[in-house]
Amino acid sequence: MHPLRLPPPLLAALLGVLLAAAGLPLEWSFLAYIPLAVLLLYAAQAPSARALAGRVFWAGAAYSAVHLWWLTAFLGKLFGFAPLGALALALFALEGAFLAVMAWLAARLTHSPEARVWALAGGWVVLEWLRFLGPLAFPWPTLGYTLLPTPAIQVADLGGVLLGSVLVAATAAALVSFWWGRRGPLVLLSAAWLAALAYGVTRVPGQGPAQPLLVLRTDVDLFDRRVPEDALYQASVRLTAQARRPAEVAIWSESAVRDPSLLPTVPANGLYGVSSYGVPRRNTVLAWDGAAVTAQTDKARPVPFGEYFPLYDTWPGLYRLIEAGVGFALGPNLPPAERVTPLTLNGVRYGAYVCYDSVFPWVSRQLARQGAELLVNVSNDGWYDGWGVQQHFLMGRVRAIETRRWVVRSVNRGIAGAVDDLGRPRQTLAQGEGAVHVQPRRLTGETPYVRFGDLPALLLAALLVGYGVWLDRAYWKPSTTSSRSSSGSST
Numbered sequence: 001m002h003p004l005r006l007p008p009p010l011l012a013a014l015l016g017v018l019l020a021a022a023g024l025p026l027e028w029s030f031l032a033y034i035p036l037a038v039l040l041l042y043a044a045q046a047p048s049a050r051a052l053a054g055r056v057f058w059a060g061a062a063y064s065a066v067h068l069w070w071l072t073a074f075l076g077k078l079f080g081f082a083p084l085g086a087l088a089l090a091l092f093a094l095e096g097a098f099l100a101v102m103a104w105l106a107a108r109l110t111h112s113p114e115a116r117v118w119a120l121a122g123g124w125v126v127l128e129w130l131r132f133l134g135p136l137a138f139p140w141p142t143l144g145y146t147l148l149p150t151p152a153i154q155v156a157d158l159g160g161v162l163l164g165s166v167l168v169a170a171t172a173a174a175l176v177s178f179w180w181g182r183r184g185p186l187v188l189l190s191a192a193w194l195a196a197l198a199y200g201v202t203r204v205p206g207q208g209p210a211q212p213l214l215v216l217r218t219d220v221d222l223f224d225r226r227v228p229e230d231a232l233y234q235a236s237v238r239l240t241a242q243a244r245r246p247a248e249v250a251i252w253s254e255s256a257v258r259d260p261s262l263l264p265t266v267p268a269n270g271l272y273g274v275s276s277y278g279v280p281r282r283n284t285v286l287a288w289d290g291a292a293v294t295a296q297t298d299k300a301r302p303v304p305f306g307e308y309f310p311l312y313d314t315w316p317g318l319y320r321l322i323e324a325g326v327g328f329a330l331g332p333n334l335p336p337a338e339r340v341t342p343l344t345l346n347g348v349r350y351g352a353y354v355c356y357d358s359v360f361p362w363v364s365r366q367l368a369r370q371g372a373e374l375l376v377n378v379s380n381d382g383w384y385d386g387w388g389v390q391q392h393f394l395m396g397r398v399r400a401i402e403t404r405r406w407v408v409r410s411v412n413r414g415i416a417g418a419v420d421d422l423g424r425p426r427q428t429l430a431q432g433e434g435a436v437h438v439q440p441r442r443l444t445g446e447t448p449y450v451r452f453g454d455l456p457a458l459l460l461a462a463l464l465v466g467y468g469v470w471l472d473r474a475y476w477k478p479s480t481t482s483s484r485s486s487s488g489s490s491t
Contacts, residue, residue: 008046012055015039016062022146023067024387029146036143036172041179044116049107052116056103061096067141068092070388074306084322087305091138102127109465114180115472121173122464125165129454129461132360135336136304139359140391143168148394151200152193153423156401157447160361162457167192170464185467206404206421210439211348211374214240214248214268215408217416217429217436222255222382232256232412235433241267243435249345251410254283254355254380263288271343271352273378273410281334283307285352285378287343295344298337299354300363306383307334342372348442351405355379358396361454368403368450373442375399375407381414389414397423402449406440 006014019035022028039059046052072085106119124143131139144164147153155163171193174185218235221227228234236256244250250270257263257274266272269290276282283299302308311318312331319330340363342349351372357363358377367375377396381389393415400407401423408418417428418438429436448456 008051008055009058012039012042012058013062015042016059017066019059020063020066020141023141023143027149029148030150030152032143032146033168033171033175036168037175037179040117040120040172041176043103043120044113044176046107049104052107053100053104056120057096057100059096060099061092064095064141065089065092067391068388070385073385074383074388091305095138098127098131099124106465106468110468110472112472112475114177114182115468115475117176118173118468118471119465121169122461122466122468124169125162125457125461125464128165129162129458132362132454135308136310137301137360138304140395142395145395145398148397148423150197151203152196153398154200154203154401155196156398156423157404157449158199159452159456159460160365160402160449160454161395161398162454163449163460166457166460166464167196170460173464203422206441206443206445208373208441208443211442212245212248213251213408213418213438213440214244214270215251215410215416215418215436215438216240216253217410217414217432217434218253218256218412219433220382220412222380222412229258233258233262237265237267239433239435243437244268245437248437249348251376251378251408253410253412254378255412256378257286260286260293263293269345271345271350271376271378273354273380281307281332283334283354285343285354285376287345287350287352289345295341297340297343297352299334300337300340300357301360302334302336303356303383309333340366342367342370349373350376352376352378355381355383358392358399361399361402361449364399364403364405365450365453368405369446371444372405373444374440375403375405377407377409377411379409379411379414381411384414397425402447404445404447405443408438408440 015038019039022032022035043052043055046055071088075087076082076085102123106116106123110116110119128142131137142161142165144161147164171189174189178186216236216239218232220232220235233256236252240250250268252272254273255275257272260274269288272286272288274284274286284296286293287295309330313333323329343352349371351367353363364375384392396407397419400419400421404421406420409416415428415430417436418426418440420426421443427436427438
């Protein structure tokens with residue numbers, strides 16, 4: 001059977017799987033624009049706006065499922081009952097639905113297949129930006145991360161990871177236009193790639209004073225109810241006492257300290273991840289100078305359905321059945337930070353953020369704008385499984401590029417170490433238990449991204465949509481009737 005004769009939902013899902021496979025943390029992920037081009041080509045030739053949205057829904061749901069399959073294990077851990085991991089299917093469907101709505105709007109805005117390709121490309125980037133916003137924000141995955149194996153990722157300091165998404169999406173659209181006989185866009189995008197690569201290879205590391213730090217990788221299964229409640233704290237105390245050098249500031253992972261009253265017993269001054277499950281619930285980072293807490297900052301973005309359950313505080317009865325099944329209360333919800341600010345310890349300004357905050361560029365951007373000299377991500381990556389751990393680390397590397405700050409990570413069951421301001425891992429520990437001595441550079445200044453945020457990427461995304469609208473008008477002019485056959489079938 002010819003592949004195009006497959007049922008549209010199945011073919012669309014296969015194209016979504018192919019796109020996700022190209023975008024996983026692999027060396028060839030920068031080629032993701034090729035399967036994206038095939039997907040845009042197939043979707044844009046749907047016979048109606050509804051059919052187009054349907055094709056994009058199935059592709060988007062499959063794309064999310066492959067990228068986020070580890071969420072099934074996460075939910076099984078969270079609820080203590082593996083079959084409840086199937087609840088992740090609802091998230092995959094929701095992500096597909098968001099893409100479907102975007103596709104339907106693009107189909108209503110444009111009518112010719114080639115115009116729809118460009119509208120879909122620009123709309124995809126805008127939707128990625130929207131996924132950074134709101135209490136249910138989940139910006140995972142984002143096309144721009146596929147550039148990480150190439151020097152082109154360095155353009156993130158100009159327009160963030162979304163600028164990379166623009167490059168990928170526009171290249172995919174240009175390939176489709178080239179397939180239909182229009183060469184100009186691909187020539188322009190080829191020049192953009194050359195410029196991005198040239199920009200990347202000419203970047204050099206920033207210079208600044210070194211700050212000795214001790215970061216830890218603990219290996220405590222916090223989901224095992226047989227593990228003592230203070231196991232992570234005890235492991236962190238032991239590693240710090242054994243490995244710390246006199247000048248080093250200690251960095252402990254998220255939730256390493258369950259009770260702030262324990263801070264006087266820690267073996268060094270430093271930054272400590274502190275979690276409290278009382279009312280109000282807290283997930284924070286405290287700066288401890290050996291005598292007192294000098295500053296603190298809360299987690300900016302609680303994890304949806306992990307630390308934040310919609311409507312739980314208003315109608316907890318909605319979750320009563322699940323709570324009865326797992327044997328514990330899911331709430332209260334973790335409130336997000338009212339604002340994020342750097343932590344000052346011994347004259348050094350640290351931009352500290354907790355776990356999942358690392359996938360939100362605006363968090364590290366705000367910290368850099370307020371004078372953070374280096375970024376500190378304390379995390380408990382025991383939530384993740386499989387490539388979820390690697391994905392989290394890769395996304396955190398781009399925060400270093402966007403802000404031109406070093407990023408250090410102290411984690412439980414993840415990847416600990418240091419990433420320089422070019423996004424290059426310098427010292428890491430990914431397995432077992434241990435301590436890593438790092439000396440990140442303290443850097444200052446503001447990149448274009450720190451100053452202007454996602455605005456350049458959004459303007460370019462709007463330009464892609466605008467180009468699609470222009471193509472649509474040109475397509476329906478009488479003078480172009482003879483050339484319509486080169487742009488696919490009419491709807």
